[in-house]
Amino acid sequence: MWFLVFIVWIVLTVVACKCARDRGRSPGKWLVFCLFITPIIALIAIFCSKNLKEEEEKKKDDMLRARVGEREFSRSLNDLSTLRQQNVINNTEFSQKKIDLINNLYYKGISDSPESFLVALVPFKDNGVLNSQDMEMIKGILYRSPEYYSN
Incomplete structure (x- = not known):
């Protein structure tokens, strides 16, 4: 027993x-x-x-959903550009909001590969919405290089 x-x-x-x-x-x-x-x-x-x-697992899923996709970023950048062109916001406000948008990448991360994300931003660089400094900062954030990140 x-x-x-x-x-x-x-x-x-x-x-x-x-x-x-x-x-x-x-x-x-x-x-x-x-x-x-x-x-x-x-x-x-x-x-x-x-x-x-x-x-x-739920936290991981939430983090993945919170990441920024190239479409979302491009749409936000395009919206900012449109607001600036229509004089709804001035150049200073545009620059600050653009920096905020770029810095948001640092905190959220991206849902796409860094390369595809950067390719999607080329038209914005070509039409002057993003300058070389912005692109370098974005590259630094995407590749997690601290020397490119600025507040």
Whole structure:
């Protein structure tokens, strides 16, 4: 009889450790918990606690969604250019908002490859919306070179 209880205890401990790992928890800590308390209480505690793995995946998904795509950046830059051309904002406001938009890349990152992102910006450089300094700053941000980043 004791042998059967021991086997069930071990099986439940293994299950608890696996469940803990699947939920982003440390299996070693839960193993110790199972050995000193009971695996049944450990399983209840594991399933009552937050699923850290799901939360981490959700954070990653949110970060990916928050990244800036070349279309979004191009559209925002085009909108700023249109506002400047229609004298809704002056050159100083345009420059500041453009810098803010570029700096936003530093904090959010991009959803595309740096190369495709830069290729999408070539027309803006050609028509004068972006100057060489802007392009260098964008390249520095995309490639995470601190010497190009400025506030």
